[in-house]
Amino acid sequence: MIKLNNKLIALGASVIASTLLVTNAFAAAPSKVDSAAAGVYNPTKNALDGGVTYKRSNGSYTAYRINEQSTKGVNFGRTPTPNELKAWDADIMPDGTGLPKGSGTVDDGEALYDKDCAVCHGEFGAGGKGYPTLTGGTIDSLKNQRTCPGKDAPNRTIGSYWPQASTLIWYIRDAMPYAHPKSYSPDQMYAMTAYLLKESGVTIDGKEIEELNQDNFKKIVMPNRNGFYPNIDGPKGVENVRAFFKNPKNFGAVGTRCMTNCGKESVAKIGNEITDVVPAYSTVRDLPKVDPSKGGAVSEAQKLYEKSCAVCHKTDAMGAPAVGDKGVWADLVVKGIDKINHNAINGLGGMPPKGGAMDLSDAQVKDIVKFMVESSK
Template structure:
């Protein structure tokens, strides 16, 4: 730790020449240079040049924690490799295998139907219904897309026929391995409370997302009753499994592209050579490429129609729908720190500030909460959601 010595101005004026001379002599005789070329001076009389240095010795040793136990390592070791290494066969809790009612290891497995239920509860609020994308979060599926869209390029507006359709990069068109889907979900999702899903729940979610992406397993299309487990998982072949190998006239074996790509790129005729240009590079009229699709929208828009109703189901208000869409991720989870809907004491403390302050905090954002909870609701609609949460917590 350094402390700059307090030297009075008159002493600096009087002794500036002496100090400069002393430093010059010191730099020439006792200095060295660090790896980046900077001058290094010796610590002398408890000072480094004009700075005081703490010369006290450290007593004892630094404590970097302890070695984790095997159980602790197993609880965090969730990586799953493309060859199936790390793929769980049984349900595990806190690093230990879960036993069924008969005392046998409980097999990890999940159906497409169960995965759909889990997705609606845990994922749809961010990634949209059926994985078609939410506000600010990426889409996970696109029913009409294929790997062919990956060849789409948004070309220069000056081109004669510029491209306007971007590549569609979702699970079924872009991801080369399903193993990434499994461990990423289990390790990082759901966003408000990661690492909360069991192995069986993760299998179910993977099965559902593969179904929404039209991925077949062993040539079989996935239906609601399809159950995914370790054995079936190892048979998954993603449509873009070979898409990350350069295809350089080697369609019969894409991996050869890695070997001959250097030879291909060594010949400029294969990809053209550029000409330097600093101004007036485009001759004639410059065509204007209009943005047809906004980046924050899904085209065509995902249908939100719900024409069917459960028998005897209660009518859900628009305020509740907006709460479940925009607010439940934080206000339905104790781990986030936001007042949970239904917690009377927590909301009484919030309301005690006065409703004007409550509305203002919600509209403008407070602490980790963004303005309006990150929604695009109008001020009046957002206030109705606040009223719903308060009334539901009385």
């Protein structure tokens, strides 16, 4: 015991001595930095947004020390093979590069949308279920600024905001549908894109879109195609951005650039509030009453399921038991309804408590579970 205590005392003394040495070393460091700081903070006005950058010098980047050790001999990996490059080079560009071969109709896209997308994005892409609104909106609304309550926000939708249709079909291919991304065939990709573009009022050569393929897709001109500036395309893109931001008037300022004590006269606000709409805007957030005779939800539990649970439980693609799969749910029911309710309320595996819908009460979750079980018999 005495030997152990001696070791602890010696160790404690060495730690204290080391701490003092390190503390003294850092305490002495500022004088060295200060003596060399003349060139550390000198900014260079060459930032892309018209601001400044700082050079790395004297072992520092502004007030922060940098590691100046040599990186010679560091292995950054190997050169990718042609096949790897081909697999990664999957961009779909505005000029049509990367478009798959295929075709899809608006009618097929509508059926696909109702099956896979309406649960999140609302009927016809009109939103209202917590996910982005895809259709509607006006280009004029993009000038709106929410400077006070009651003013309309910009409506950034496919038709009013997106400059290129290529990003739409590209995103659909790689990220949709939510529960099973990358599952659409080229024909389905074209069909979904055709439907969303038609619902957004986009035309081809002045005619409504009925079908899309790799040929007529290249003729699409989005309504807001020329609404973005500065021009970032081409070899002069970077310089165009740099020149744009160097002039404060381009982004609303009427005076010089400022970070502190900026007066009201330094910023010009754009006023373009839209009020003459029919019907008038409403702040009521109540969901419309559902008529069961028209195929709507027939119970409160089903409505809650569609709102909060169907995204994952509609199919088994997310690893969750799909509603309607009798075999899977029969195995779960054997364990007892109390066990299912407990897992639904407290979470299990990749599912968070209550599926992430923490505004649901325990009683509501149990009602949803009962609906899911009854729907899977």
